Amino acid sequence: MDLPEASCMRWKKRGLARDLTEGEMRELSRPRSRTQATPPPVAPPPAPVVPPSTAVTAPLVSAVPQVLERQPSPDIHIPDDWQDLGWGKMKALATRFSDVPVHNRGDAVKVIEAEIVRRKKTSV
Numbered sequence: 001m002d003l004p005e006a007s008c009m010r011w012k013k014r015g016l017a018r019d020l021t022e023g024e025m026r027e028l029s030r031p032r033s034r035t036q037a038t039p040p041p042v043a044p045p046p047a048p049v050v051p052p053s054t055a056v057t058a059p060l061v062s063a064v065p066q067v068l069e070r071q072p073s074p075d076i077h078i079p080d081d082w083q084d085l086g087w088g089k090m091k092a093l094a095t096r097f098s099d100v101p102v103h104n105r106g107d108a109v110k111v112i113e114a115e116i117v118r119r120k121k122t123s124v
Contacts, residue, residue, distance in 0.1 A: 078119075082112060 011017035020028070076096055079085070085093065087105055094108035097115040102108045 078112065078116065083109070 008017065012019075076093075078093065082090070082093065087108075090105065090108045090112070091102050094102045094111040098111045100107075100111070102111060
Protein backbone atom coordinates (compact mmCIF):
# COMPACT_ATOMS: atom_id res chain seq x y z
CA MET A 1 0.00 0.00 0.00
CA ASP A 2 1.55 3.24 -1.10
CA LEU A 3 0.80 6.45 0.73
CA PRO A 4 0.11 9.66 -1.16
CA GLU A 5 3.23 11.74 -1.72
CA ALA A 6 1.99 14.53 0.54
CA SER A 7 1.43 12.08 3.40
CA CYS A 8 4.92 10.57 3.05
CA MET A 9 6.47 14.03 3.06
CA ARG A 10 4.61 14.97 6.26
CA TRP A 11 5.85 11.82 8.05
CA LYS A 12 9.40 12.45 6.89
CA LYS A 13 9.22 16.10 7.92
CA ARG A 14 8.13 15.07 11.43
CA GLY A 15 11.00 12.60 11.65
CA LEU A 16 8.71 9.58 11.81
CA ALA A 17 9.62 8.12 8.41
CA ARG A 18 12.64 7.98 6.10
CA ASP A 19 13.68 6.48 2.77
CA LEU A 20 15.35 3.08 2.89
CA THR A 21 18.96 2.71 1.79
CA GLU A 22 20.00 0.27 -0.95
CA GLY A 23 21.30 -2.20 1.67
CA GLU A 24 18.03 -2.10 3.60
CA MET A 25 16.07 -2.69 0.38
CA ARG A 26 18.23 -5.73 -0.46
CA GLU A 27 17.85 -7.08 3.08
CA LEU A 28 14.07 -6.81 2.91
CA SER A 29 13.80 -8.37 -0.54
CA ARG A 30 16.00 -11.38 0.34
CA PRO A 31 14.02 -14.56 1.10
CA ARG A 32 14.24 -15.58 4.72
CA SER A 33 15.05 -19.09 5.80
CA ARG A 34 12.43 -20.73 7.90
CA THR A 35 13.63 -21.88 11.25
CA GLN A 36 12.55 -25.30 12.33
CA ALA A 37 9.64 -24.99 14.68
CA THR A 38 10.21 -26.39 18.14
CA PRO A 39 7.79 -29.16 19.00
CA PRO A 40 5.18 -28.30 21.61
CA PRO A 41 6.06 -29.37 25.15
CA VAL A 42 4.92 -32.85 26.06
CA ALA A 43 2.23 -32.87 28.71
CA PRO A 44 2.82 -35.10 31.74
CA PRO A 45 0.83 -38.33 31.76
CA PRO A 46 -2.58 -38.05 33.41
CA ALA A 47 -2.89 -39.03 37.03
CA PRO A 48 -4.32 -42.48 37.69
CA VAL A 49 -8.07 -42.51 38.06
CA VAL A 50 -9.21 -43.57 41.52
CA PRO A 51 -12.72 -44.99 41.64
CA PRO A 52 -15.03 -42.64 43.55
CA SER A 53 -16.06 -45.33 46.03
CA THR A 54 -12.43 -45.83 47.13
CA ALA A 55 -11.65 -42.10 47.20
CA VAL A 56 -14.63 -41.27 49.43
CA THR A 57 -14.69 -44.24 51.78
CA ALA A 58 -10.96 -44.61 52.42
CA PRO A 59 -10.63 -41.46 54.59
CA LEU A 60 -14.00 -42.09 56.23
CA VAL A 61 -13.21 -45.66 57.24
CA SER A 62 -10.11 -44.42 59.01
CA ALA A 63 -12.08 -41.50 60.44
CA VAL A 64 -14.56 -43.60 62.37
CA PRO A 65 -12.01 -45.12 64.83
CA GLN A 66 -10.56 -41.67 65.48
CA VAL A 67 -14.03 -40.32 66.16
CA LEU A 68 -14.82 -43.16 68.55
CA GLU A 69 -11.46 -42.97 70.35
CA ARG A 70 -11.70 -39.25 70.94
CA GLN A 71 -13.70 -38.31 74.02
CA PRO A 72 -15.19 -34.88 73.36
CA SER A 73 -17.01 -33.04 76.05
CA PRO A 74 -20.54 -34.46 76.43
CA ASP A 75 -21.87 -30.92 76.86
CA ILE A 76 -21.53 -30.28 73.11
CA HIS A 77 -25.17 -30.26 72.11
CA ILE A 78 -26.27 -32.10 68.96
CA PRO A 79 -29.65 -30.67 67.95
CA ASP A 80 -32.45 -33.09 67.11
CA ASP A 81 -32.74 -31.54 63.64
CA TRP A 82 -28.96 -31.63 62.99
CA GLN A 83 -29.52 -33.16 59.53
CA ASP A 84 -31.38 -29.99 58.49
CA LEU A 85 -28.48 -27.72 59.46
CA GLY A 86 -26.76 -25.73 56.73
CA TRP A 87 -23.38 -26.87 55.47
CA GLY A 88 -21.39 -24.35 57.52
CA LYS A 89 -23.07 -25.19 60.84
CA MET A 90 -22.95 -28.93 60.16
CA LYS A 91 -19.24 -28.76 59.34
CA ALA A 92 -18.55 -26.73 62.48
CA LEU A 93 -20.42 -29.30 64.58
CA ALA A 94 -18.64 -32.27 62.96
CA THR A 95 -15.17 -30.77 63.40
CA ARG A 96 -15.77 -30.56 67.15
CA PHE A 97 -16.04 -34.37 67.28
CA SER A 98 -13.16 -35.40 65.01
CA ASP A 99 -9.62 -34.43 64.11
CA VAL A 100 -10.19 -35.71 60.58
CA PRO A 101 -10.84 -32.92 58.05
CA VAL A 102 -14.49 -32.65 56.98
CA HIS A 103 -14.53 -31.97 53.24
CA ASN A 104 -18.20 -32.36 52.33
CA ARG A 105 -21.66 -32.93 53.74
CA GLY A 106 -21.29 -36.73 53.58
CA ASP A 107 -18.17 -36.58 55.75
CA ALA A 108 -19.96 -34.38 58.28
CA VAL A 109 -22.98 -36.70 58.46
CA LYS A 110 -20.78 -39.76 59.08
CA VAL A 111 -18.79 -38.01 61.82
CA ILE A 112 -21.92 -36.77 63.61
CA GLU A 113 -23.63 -40.16 63.28
CA ALA A 114 -20.55 -41.85 64.74
CA GLU A 115 -20.63 -39.43 67.68
CA ILE A 116 -24.32 -40.17 68.29
CA VAL A 117 -23.56 -43.91 68.27
CA ARG A 118 -20.66 -43.36 70.69
CA ARG A 119 -22.87 -41.38 73.05
CA LYS A 120 -25.55 -44.08 73.00
CA LYS A 121 -22.95 -46.74 73.82
CA THR A 122 -21.53 -44.74 76.75
CA SER A 123 -24.97 -43.91 78.17
CA VAL A 124 -26.11 -47.56 78.25
